[in-house]
Amino acid sequence: MDKIRLRLDPWPGDYDGALQIEELQEGQAAEIDTTVEMPAWAAIPAPRGQCRPAKLAFIDGVRRIDARVVGETDSGQIVYGMFGSLAVGAAEIAGNHAMIGRVIVRRYLIMGSNRSSDPEAFQIGNVPVSYDPYSTSDSGPNSPMLALQSLMRSEEAALAEEIETLGACVFADGPLNYFSGLKHRTIGVIKRLHQPYIPASQFGLLSTLQPGERTPVFAILDGKYDRYAWYLRLAKPWAFDYGVAGIVRLEVRTGAGLDDAVKSAMMSAECLPAFASDPWRDSRSPQNLLPVGALEQELRRRLGDAIMIRRGIEKRLFERVEV
Numbered sequence: 001m002d003k004i005r006l007r008l009d010p011w012p013g014d015y016d017g018a019l020q021i022e023e024l025q026e027g028q029a030a031e032i033d034t035t036v037e038m039p040a041w042a043a044i045p046a047p048r049g050q051c052r053p054a055k056l057a058f059i060d061g062v063r064r065i066d067a068r069v070v071g072e073t074d075s076g077q078i079v080y081g082m083f084g085s086l087a088v089g090a091a092e093i094a095g096n097h098a099m100i101g102r103v104i105v106r107r108y109l110i111m112g113s114n115r116s117s118d119p120e121a122f123q124i125g126n127v128p129v130s131y132d133p134y135s136t137s138d139s140g141p142n143s144p145m146l147a148l149q150s151l152m153r154s155e156e157a158a159l160a161e162e163i164e165t166l167g168a169c170v171f172a173d174g175p176l177n178y179f180s181g182l183k184h185r186t187i188g189v190i191k192r193l194h195q196p197y198i199p200a201s202q203f204g205l206l207s208t209l210q211p212g213e214r215t216p217v218f219a220i221l222d223g224k225y226d227r228y229a230w231y232l233r234l235a236k237p238w239a240f241d242y243g244v245a246g247i248v249r250l251e252v253r254t255g256a257g258l259d260d261a262v263k264s265a266m267m268s269a270e271c272l273p274a275f276a277s278d279p280w281r282d283s284r285s286p287q288n289l290l291p292v293g294a295l296e297q298e299l300r301r302r303l304g305d306a307i308m309i310r311r312g313i314e315k316r317l318f319e320r321v322e323v
Helices: 143-164 258-275 290-302 306-319
Strands: 031-033 055-072 078-094 097-111 120-124 127-135 169-173 187-190 218-221 227-233 247-253
Touching (some): 055 097, 055 143, 055 290, 097 143, 143 169, 169 258, 187 258, 247 258
Parallel strands (some): 097 127
Antiparallel strands (some): 031 218, 055 078, 078 097, 120 127, 187 247, 227 247
């Protein structure tokens, strides 16, 4: 029997691990072509001083459960719901200057089982807080959270599309399946690996990549979200980390064209390692990039004090209790 070597997943136990691939398999649901950029499957070093655009933008969002609720109908049906908040924004970098750009905050009272609610509004001190009604057809206890996640991802995509039209090179946190068009040049940064996409015989290259090196661009063709993708190592892992620690997968929609995808891959290899976080500042280092980490902190601040908002919700619900 083969000897097992233990290696560390550097992300803390509070988060799902950065590597979530169940098993490397040769068969994939999507058609994969690893030869679209070059016939050989080998590491590609980062270009130096050739590809960085004048303006970069990093898009991300955060969400929060302010309070879970359960609705009870006259017929005895249980309806799961929640007061939820989300914030989406952009960290913009031009030369040596960085700033938090546009920030969008939304709050929803989400109900499952296709049940709708009235809007809710109340005061927290001098600040008005309002929740828009939103319903989802799912009836499970997790359906409100899934709906809030979907709303957040849609807001991220809309903001990325808007900033892209202004000429910035846009990196969006996560895959691009919420984007409305096929020709957007926004680059999705996937920091948690759920699927290998490439065969096991080629996946081994990832463990050999040096910081700034990437795999060739490959095509993922599933007929719905066709995209070009590549793997990039952001930073050198510790000796006790597992082999693909510090690896991200990046993607662009195939509508952008292969030439632009290769240019994006070259640019990402030159730019992103400089933004890799370290474990002293971010527990999800290096994949949670520094601009994204700073943006997340600001977005959580914009959501407001969680305890005060929950007390406001509790007060509102208590006022409706029939004694």
